[in-house]
Structures are given as C-alpha cells and as structure tokens.
Amino acid sequence: MLDLRQYQSLGEALRAAVERWPEEICLIEAERERENARITYRAFGAAALSLASGLQEAGFQNGTRAAIIMMNQSKWLISAYAIFSCGGVLVPLDYKLTADEQLQLLAHSKVELLVVEYHLWRAVAKADGFNHLRARVVLATEAPEGAELYGAKRWEDFRGTGTPSFVQRGRKDSACIVYSSGTGGRPKGCVLTHENYLEQCMALTAIFPFWPGVRYLSILPTNHAIDFMVGFIGPFTCGATVVHLRTLRPEYIREAFTRYKITYMSLVPMVLKNLEKGLRQRFAELSPGRRKILNGLIAVNRALTRRRPNLKLSRTLLRRVHEAFGGELRALFVGGAFTEPATLQFFYDLGIPVGNGYGCTEAGTAITLNDFKPFRADTVGKPLPGMELKIVNADAEGIGEVLVRSKTVMSHYLDDPEMTAETIRDGWLITGDLGRIDGDGHLQLFGRKKNMIVTEEGKNIYPEDVETVFEGLPVKEFCVFAANFLWPARTMVGEKLVLVVHPEPGAPVTNDLVAEIAERNRRLLNYKRISGYLVWDHDFPLTASLKIKRGELAEQIRESLDRSAMVVL
Amino acid sequence: MSTIQTTTDEVLRLAAEHFKIPVEKLSPDDDFFKKLGINSLQALDLLTRIEQHFRIELPDYELQGVSDFRTLAERIQSRL
Numbered sequence: 001m002l003d004l005r006q007y008q009s010l011g012e013a014l015r016a017a018v019e020r021w022p023e024e025i026c027l028i029e030a031e032r033e034r035e036n037a038r039i040t041y042r043a044f045g046a047a048a049l050s051l052a053s054g055l056q057e058a059g060f061q062n063g064t065r066a067a068i069i070m071m072n073q074s075k076w077l078i079s080a081y082a083i084f085s086c087g088g089v090l091v092p093l094d095y096k097l098t099a100d101e102q103l104q105l106l107a108h109s110k111v112e113l114l115v116v117e118y119h120l121w122r123a124v125a126k127a128d129g130f131n132h133l134r135a136r137v138v139l140a141t142e143a144p145e146g147a148e149l150y151g152a153k154r155w156e157d158f159r160g161t162g163t164p165s166f167v168q169r170g171r172k173d174s175a176c177i178v179y180s181s182g183t184g185g186r187p188k189g190c191v192l193t194h195e196n197y198l199e200q201c202m203a204l205t206a207i208f209p210f211w212p213g214v215r216y217l218s219i220l221p222t223n224h225a226i227d228f229m230v231g232f233i234g235p236f237t238c239g240a241t242v243v244h245l246r247t248l249r250p251e252y253i254r255e256a257f258t259r260y261k262i263t264y265m266s267l268v269p270m271v272l273k274n275l276e277k278g279l280r281q282r283f284a285e286l287s288p289g290r291r292k293i294l295n296g297l298i299a300v301n302r303a304l305t306r307r308r309p310n311l312k313l314s315r316t317l318l319r320r321v322h323e324a325f326g327g328e329l330r331a332l333f334v335g336g337a338f339t340e341p342a343t344l345q346f347f348y349d350l351g352i353p354v355g356n357g358y359g360c361t362e363a364g365t366a367i368t369l370n371d372f373k374p375f376r377a378d379t380v381g382k383p384l385p386g387m388e389l390k391i392v393n394a395d396a397e398g399i400g401e402v403l404v405r406s407k408t409v410m411s412h413y414l415d416d417p418e419m420t421a422e423t424i425r426d427g428w429l430i431t432g433d434l435g436r437i438d439g440d441g442h443l444q445l446f447g448r449k450k451n452m453i454v455t456e457e458g459k460n461i462y463p464e465d466v467e468t469v470f471e472g473l474p475v476k477e478f479c480v481f482a483a484n485f486l487w488p489a490r491t492m493v494g495e496k497l498v499l500v501v502h503p504e505p506g507a508p509v510t511n512d513l514v515a516e517i518a519e520r521n522r523r524l525l526n527y528k529r530i531s532g533y534l535v536w537d538h539d540f541p542l543t544a545s546l547k548i549k550r551g552e553l554a555e556q557i558r559e560s561l562d563r564s565a566m567v568v569l
Numbered sequence: 570m571s572t573i574q575t576t577t578d579e580v581l582r583l584a585a586e587h588f589k590i591p592v593e594k595l596s597p598d599d600d601f602f603k604k605l606g607i608n609s610l611q612a613l614d615l616l617t618r619i620e621q622h623f624r625i626e627l628p629d630y631e632l633q634g635v636s637d638f639r640t641l642a643e644r645i646q647s648r649l
Contacts (some may be wrong), residue, residue: 032626071630096632119630247629250614274610457609470615526602526636 001209004202009194011084011171013237018045021239024212026261027074028243037074041239044074048081053160055086055113058137062087065177066113067106067135069093072222072244077143077232079115081396087167090114092223095120098525099127108187109177109414112136114265115155119144122219127430171195171420177414178225180361180460181462188462189414193306196364199407201233202383202558206369207332208264210238210353215267215328217243217256223456226335230266239528250274257326268458269343272354275514276343277396279321279350294318302349307374321350331355335366336458338445338492341377351444355379358443362429363387365564368443379442381400390428391437402435403428406471434490445492451550453495455527462508463497466528469520474513475501477540479532479548486554487563498530498566500557502540509535518569534561571649577642580619584638587618597639623649 002020007013022042029037039047052060060066066083068090070076083090091109095117101126104377106114109193114135121140124130130150138152155491170177175194179187210216218231235242239244242295243260245252246476267275283294301317304310311330322329332347347354358380359366367389385387387406394400409429410435412420423430432450435443452462463480470478483489483496493561501516503509515532536557541549571579577597580594585592588605595604601612613629620627625648635641 096633117630120633123634248610248619249629250610251617268607268608271572433581522600522603522636525634 001205004198004237007086007198008171009082009173010175010197010233011087011166011169013198013233014084015045015166015170017041017236017239018036019268021212024239025241026236026239027077027415028215028241028257029074029246030244030252030259032249033255035248039301044208046080047078048085049164050159051078051082051155052085052164054158055082055088055160056136056164057162058068059159060086060088060113060137062169064113064173065089065091065109065111066111066115067091067093067111068223069095069102069114069116069124070141071095071117072218072220072227072231073246073393075115076222077236077242079139079231080153083113084169084175085166086164086446087169089174090184092176092228094179094223096221096525098312101121103127103129103133103190105179105187106133106135109179109189110134111186114138115141116152117141118147119148121152122148136553147233149220153548167206169194171198172411174226174411178223178228179360186416186464187414188416188419190361190410191412191414192361192364192410195231195407197233197409199386200229200364200366201237202369203386203408204229204366204369205238206236206385207334210235210240210264212239212241214238214263215243215260216240216436217245217253217260217262219245219248219253219271220266220268220458222335224336224361224456225264225361226333229365230264230333250278254278254324257329258324259326261326263328263330264333265329267457268336269334269339270337270456270458272332272334272339272347273343275455276346277330280347282518292297298349301351305348305351305375305551309348309351309353309372309375311351318351323354331372333357335359337454337456340493344375344377348377353388358433358445360431362410362423363406363431364405368408376424376440376442379438379444381443381461382441383443389437389443391435392555394436398436399434400436401449402431402443405429446490447492448482451482451554453482453484453496453497454492456493457527459527461528466497466524466530469523470499470517471493473516473520474504475503475507476504479540479550479553480549481550481557483525483531483563485559485565493516497529499530500536500553501533502536504540512569514567521569530569532566534566536561573642573646576623577639577649579622580638580642580645583619583622586614590602595607595638597642598637599630600636601638601641602636621647625649 027039043357066088075149118140122417125418140152141155174191174193177189215233220227269534273378288522297317331353335357353372357366357369368381391400403427436444467480478501489536581595
C-alpha cells in the first residue's frame with residue numbers, strides 16, 4: 001500500500017495510487033447480473049481529470065464545496081477524485097433522504113457544485129424548496145435522452161478542454177463535510193480534515209490490509225463514513241478493486257460473492273442477520289445425516305480457531321459454505337449499529353470472521369475494531385492504532401461515558417461552535433455512548449447517554465430531526481425522545497422513539513388525535529418513525545428562549561411514568 | 570391490458586401471499602413496512618417476487634422513498 005504519512009491530502013494520495021497501479025482494475029460495476037464497466041486506475045484517473053478540467057473552467061477553486069448525491073457507482077468515486085484534485089471540499093449526502101431533506105443540507109453546506117443521479121435530481125427539482133438551491137453548477141448522471149434537465153448539465157458531457165492543475169491541500173484543511181444528522185433539526189455537519197482520513201486509513205489497513213487483487217464489495221452507501229473509508233479510500237490507496245452492484249437485492253449480493261471472488265465486505269447488522277437466517281435455513285434443509293456431519297465440522301473448526309482465525313483450515317473443513325461465499329472471503333466488517341454476539345459467533349464458527357467495530361462520523365469512522373487475536377463476540381474490539389479511549393463518570397461496574405482522542409477526530413461541526421464545544425472538550429470527543437474497557441483492553445458497549453437511536457440498518461436518528469413532522473399537532477406541546485433516554489436500558493438493540501404529547505388543558509386524547517399522529521408518522525421515512533406516544537399532563541420545562549429543556553423533562557417523566565405508559569402505534 | 574386498478578390488486582394479492590396474511594387486510598394506501606411489519610430487506614424480497622410476476626425490472630433507485638402499495642403499483646404500471 002501507499003505510505004500515507006507521505007501525503008498531505010486525499011487528492012494527493014489518490015493521484016499517487018493512479019500512478020502506482022495504472023493497469024490494475026480499481027472498479028467493477030454491475031447492474032444485477034450484467035457487468036457495466038471494469039475500470040483501471042489509469043482510466044479512473046483520466047476520467048476524473050477530464051471532469052476536473054471542466055470544473056476548473058467553470059470556476060471551481062480551492063475550497064469550493066461540492067455535494068454528491070448518488071447510489072454506489074463508479075461516477076461517485078470519479079467525481080470525488082475530481083473534486084479533491086481541484087482542492088474542493090466534498091459533501092457526501094445520503095441518497096435515501098427525501099428531496100426536501102437533501103435541499104436543507106445543500107443549503108446548510110452552501111455547496112456550489114452538485115453531482116447527482118438524474119432520478120434523484122428529478123425529485124429534488126420537484127420539491128418545494130428547489131428555488132432556494134444555490135449550487136452554481138449541477139451535473140446530472142444518466143439523464144435519459146431528451147429528458148428535462150431542470151438547469152443541470154449532463155455529467156457524461158461535462159468535460160474540459162485543457163489539462164487541469166492539481167490543487168494541493170494541507171493535512172489540516174477540510175476534506176469533507178459529513179452530516180451525521182440534522183435534517184429538520186439542528187444540522188450536524190462534521191468537518192473532517194485530510195489528516196482525519198489519512199490517519200483513519202492507516203489505522204484500519206494496519207489491521208486489515210488490502211493489496212492489488214483484493215476485491216471489496218461495496219453495498220453500504222458511499223456517503224456513509226464506513227463505505228467512504230473501507231469502500232473507497234482504503235482499497236484505492238492499496239491498489240485493490242471495489243465492486244459496485246447498483247442493487248441491494250440479497251440474491252444479487254449472494255451471486256456477486258461467487259462471480260467476483262469477493263475478499264471483504266462491510267455491512268450493517270440487519271444484512272448480517274439476514275445472511276445468517278439464509279444460512280440457517282439452508283442448514284435446516286439438509287438431511288439429518290449431513291446436518292450431523294456439518295455440525296461436527298463446525299465444532300472442529302471452532303475448537304481449532306479458538307485462538308485466531310485459520311482461513312486455510314476453515315476453507316478446507318467447511319468447503320461448501322466457503323464456496324457459497326466465493327471461496328476467497330477473508331472477513332466481513334459490521335458497523336453502524338450494535339450487532340448481537342450470537343450472530344458474530346455463528347459466522348466465526350463457520351470460519352468467516354466478522355470484524356465488529358465501533359465508531360462514529362465525528363471520530364472519522366472507526367474507533368475500535370476486533371482484531372481476532374483472539375476473536376471476541378462480546379466486545380467491539382480494541383482501540384485502533386492511534387486512538388486513545390477513556391471512560392468517564394464510571395459506576396461501580398466500570399461503566400461510564402466513552403471519550404476518544406485521536407488524529408481522526410473531526411475538526412468541528414460546520415457553523416456550530418456551540419455544539420462543537422459541547423462535543424469536543426480539551427481534545428476529547430464525547431461520544432454519548434456508555435461503555436467499559438475490560439482487562440484485555442476490549443471495549444464493551446452498554447447503551448447510550450445521549451438522546452438518539454441507531455437502527456439495525458445503521459441509521460442514526462435524532463428526535464429533533466423527526467419533530468418537524470408533528471408541528472401543528474392540535475396539542476399544547478410535544479416532544480420526541482429516544483425511549484432508552486427516558487428510561488435508561490443497558491441495550492443497543494430494538495431502540496425506539498416515543499412522542500410525548502401534552503394535550504390542551506381539559507382536552508382528552510381523542511381517536512382523531514391518535515389518527516393524526518399516525519398519519520403524520522407515516523410521512524416520515526420508515527426507519528425514522530416513532531413507535532408510540534405518551535400523554536404528559538404537565539407543562540414542559542422551558543429555557544428563557546422557550547426551548548424545551550429536554551433533560552429536565554425526561555427526568556420528570558422518568559420519575560412518574562414507566563415504559564408501560566407508552567401507547568404503541 | 571392491465572389498468573392501474575388491476576395492477577394494484579395484483580400487488581396486494583402478491584404481498585398477502587408472500588407474507589401469508591389475508592388480502593382483505595391490505596388496502597392500496599397502506600404503508601407496507603408498517604402493515605406487513607417488514608424491514609427494507611424483506612421489502613426487497615417482495616419486489617423480487619413482484620418482478621417475476623410482472624416480468625419487469627424495477628431498479629432499486631426507482632423505489633427510493635416508496636412505502637405504499639398504490640405508489641408501488643404506479644411504478645410497476647409505468648413499466649408494463
């Protein structure tokens with residue numbers, strides 16, 4: 001791999017990768033069973049530079065902010081490299097957000113360039129706030145022939161005539177603005193520097209190296225911190241190959257393992273559990289005799305790999321299982337949300353180690369990762385090289401809030417010095433998660449101190465972000481909480497949001513009100529919905545500026561009501 | 570020639586069959602995540618079944634943000 005200590009910026013490192021491995025394949029793109037493209041590093045560099053030339057001719061300068069809203073595909077990475085080589089600051093936005101939410105974040109980040117897939121652009125162009133979009137240049141990919149472009153230019157035709165000049169950025173300069181939340185509420189735009197990414201990449205590849213020939217299957221959205229690092233920067237700075245599928249259908253993902261001989265893949269717990277379910281079903285369909293043999297082989301594999309994985313041995317013992325995964329899979333990575341230990345153990349016993357980690361966007365992706373020396377299903381691993389962890393305000397069992405300090409911690413929240421000061425104190429990032437470091441240096445997580453939930457799909461949902469949909473509800477006041485914030489629980493699975501309503505004095509909670517809550521709830525994306533409501537008959541405590549004192553209100557509710565007061569919708 | 574009405578009815582029937590619930594319990598404006606109690610992966614499973622039935626291909630991006638049977642049926646209808 002490249003020695004990343006030598007480079008000042010992501011653009012410089014990517015340029016070095018293009019020069020170092022020109023003939024290696026960096027990208028394979030498939031649409032279901034059809035392969036669309038196979039791109040070498042040389043071709044990738046040429047495509048990005050030609051785009052960069054067009055951008056510079058259109059006035060793109062050092063520090064210009066540029067957003068990408070696309071599903072995982074080659075044009076995402078080509079556009080990102082073009083932006084970095086022009087000295088731009090990348091704003092990767094979640095394509096799964098609604099058009100209104102995307103417009104809010106585009107406005108907050110003040111982007112001047114937007115690269116967007118046409119079907120997503122069409123939705124943005126039809127949204128109410130479209131007229132407020134301030135991007136000077138919009139490049140739409142894959143617009144059908146003759147389609148209305150709503151002021152955008154075709155990405156495929158947008159090329160400059162000259163050679164672009166490479167714009168160097170410093171290690172401390174902003175590389176990306178990544179939104180960890182903030183649609184509808186207070187935007188949390190994490191400003192991450194080039195150093196944050198270069199250091200994170202070194203830390204991860206020190207434990208899980210990539211090299212030319214490694215094939216990484218990229219299914220998590222590239223705008224997400226994990227895929228941006230493990231499905232782009234990591235493999236590219238090692239000369240490896242990234243495979244994009246353009247679909248998340250399980251049948252095509254399964255097929256991709258064998259077709260492309262995948263080496264690594266990252267996923268969220270929900271997908272991992274789905275894989276487990278599929279495998280268990282297949283095992284259950286075996287004849288009793290074969291099942292007995294399989295169980296025996298699994299037991300032997302478990303015993304022989306107790307101290308550390310032995311891929312060669314596992315692939316021999318459990319040949320059929322490994323062949324179903326293409327035969328070259330070395331590890332899966334899971335993150336974004338809490339994963340149940342039983343699921344991790346299931347895969348490890350089959351000889352498929354799952355690198356279970358913990359991190360957050362503010363810390364530049366991963367903070368801890370299981371290094372399999374030995375495998376532990378009950379922890380999220382040890383701190384990555386260069387990460388310092390401490391537990392503060394620990395209770396008698398050693399459980400307290402997790403703080404992290406490293407060169408990967410973001411610079412600040414965009415345009416929010418107050419929230420930055422609350423989150424980073426004396427160089428330590430306050431994660432809001434509760435954990436304990438055991439005698440072997442492994443971190444175990446026990447829940448959250450902060451008022452938010454993480455879904456099994458790895459989505460961070462902040463109550464403030466879903467409250468806007470309930471504005472105008474015919475009640476005196478309302479507030480959304482994470483149920484585990486109201487009633488602390490030592491778990492990070494099955495987290496729920498609850499709406500607290502304070503009816504107008506003397507007004508009962510009618511069926512109409514409940515129907516309205518349910519109807520408004522449906523307007524939210526499915527993973528953002530509240531699970532139930534709670535009736536609270538007292539005035540909410542407010543600040544001088546009439547904002548709800550959430551902590552105080554939660555305390556009052558906790559003192560007089562328990563979880564059974566929540567009415568499930 | 571299928572109409573939006575017949576397509577919607579077919580979608581409801583396929584969903585009911587796939588998740589083993591009586592079709593009478595489903596209506597076009599239902600949110601299928603909530604009504605069927607499914608996650609996004611199970612929804613993708615249903616889409617595969619729907620594609621096989623109608624012999625069409627529904628790209629994932631076409632279905633971003635779709636969560637009710639009626640809109641799903643409209644997307645299918647536009648490809649028939």
